[in-house]
Amino acid sequence: MEAWLYETMPDQKVRCLLCSHQCVIGNHKRGICGVRENCDGVLETKVYGRLIAAGDDPIEKKPLFHVLPGSRSFSIATVGCNFRCRFCQNADIAQMPADRDGMVAGDPSTPQQVVAAAKQRQCATIAYTYTEPTVFFEFACDTAELAHANGIKNVFVTNGFMSDAALMRIHPFLDAANVDLKAYTDDFYKKLCGARLAPVKATLRRMKELGIWVEVTTLVIPGLNDDPDELGQLATFIATALGTETPWHVSRFHPTYRLLDRKATPVETLFKARDIGIAAGLKYVYTGNIPGQGGEDTLCPGCRQTVIARRGFQITSKLMEAGRCRNCGATIDGIGM
Numbered sequence: 541m542e543a544w545l546y547e548t549m550p551d552q553k554v555r556c557l558l559c560s561h562q563c564v565i566g567n568h569k570r571g572i573c574g575v576r577e578n579c580d581g582v583l584e585t586k587v588y589g590r591l592i593a594a595g596d597d598p599i600e601k602k603p604l605f606h607v608l609p610g611s612r613s614f615s616i617a618t619v620g621c622n623f624r625c626r627f628c629q630n631a632d633i634a635q636m637p638a639d640r641d642g643m644v645a646g647d648p649s650t651p652q653q654v655v656a657a658a659k660q661r662q663c664a665t666i667a668y669t670y671t672e673p674t675v676f677f678e679f680a681c682d683t684a685e686l687a688h689a690n691g692i693k694n695v696f697v698t699n700g701f702m703s704d705a706a707l708m709r710i711h712p713f714l715d716a717a718n719v720d721l722k723a724y725t726d727d728f729y730k731k732l733c734g735a736r737l738a739p740v741k742a743t744l745r746r747m748k749e750l751g752i753w754v755e756v757t758t759l760v761i762p763g764l765n766d767d768p769d770e771l772g773q774l775a776t777f778i779a780t781a782l783g784t785e786t787p788w789h790v791s792r793f794h795p796t797y798r799l800l801d802r803k804a805t806p807v808e809t810l811f812k813a814r815d816i817g818i819a820a821g822l823k824y825v826y827t828g829n830i831p832g833q834g835g836e837d838t839l840c841p842g843c844r845q846t847v848i849a850r851r852g853f854q855i856t857s858k859l860m861e862a863g864r865c866r867n868c869g870a871t872i873d874g875i876g877m
């Protein structure tokens with residue numbers, strides 16, 4: 541199908557305007573994401589309705605801890621990604637846009653089928669996740685619009701590299717996003733991800749301006765982005781540019797894909813990162829990928845009582861009602877808390 545958001549150029553080239561790579565694509569070639577192809581001067585998306593993953597998850601798995609806690613989220617993905625992270629946790633689907641039998645891998649689906657499946661499984665949200673939703677933007681937009689018409693909210697789990705034009709197009713239907721802020725140096729983004737830092741920060745700022753609920757995730761990798769000063773700068777950016785109510789998830793790295801030369805993040809590094817976030821003024825900082833150590837609980841920003849206790853993705857107890865702490869009455873930020 542013809543892609544959205546591109547412009548034609550001389551010599552049958554096109555420029556894709558969907559993400560900040562802004563790829564100039566020659567005839568019969570594809571962009572960096574591997575799923576948008578110039579076919580005789582017309583840019584086509586090869587992944588519309590070709591789902592490589594579909595199923596329901598706890599919303600906490602995204603992770604989104606401040607969006608309808610305890611609800612289910614119908615989660616979909618196609619193949620492809622505009623990043624080349626050496627530590628990709630879903631490389632088998634994100635970094636495999638190679639065709640099979642002349643078609644991009646994935647099962648045919650329609651927005652109607654996705655929304656019907658979400659309703660049937662009583663999901664309060666549809667999550668565009670696992671790979672980068674920007675690269676299946678047209679399908680995500682069509683599905684998100686239909687979801688809203690059916691009373692279902694939409695959440696993106698994204699690297700934040702989408703263009704402003706893309707964000708403006710989807711934002712009426714986008715309720716929340718978990719955005720990776722993978723590090724706070726351009727060098728990290730260039731060398732480890734094949735991308736840049738500045739567009740991600742711009743997307744985060746813009747999402748907040750547009751009223752989209754934002755949570756931020758940072759995978760803390762030993763020796764690459766765990767410097768306390770850098771984590772401090774990152775946390776300060778979240779607190780000052782996005783607001784102290786923005787949850788920050790600091791997650792444990794495990795050796796994977798092309799980053800096998802270093803060990804898993806020490807647990808104490810994650811707790812140090814959490815302390816750095818709290819010192820920067822953030823109200824909600826969570827440790828991820830280390831279940832059962834207390835770092836997944838939501839504490840009331842007023843009285844510091846645990847208002848939502850979690851183990852992994854499961855809520856084990858709640859001490860709040862209608863968005864307020866039952867102990868001191870303070871507001872707990874988020875959607876449908």
Ligand code: SF4
Nearest residue numbers: 556559562563571573
């Ligand atoms: S989505 Fe991004 S990576 Fe893919 S073709 Fe467009 S500009 Fe390039």
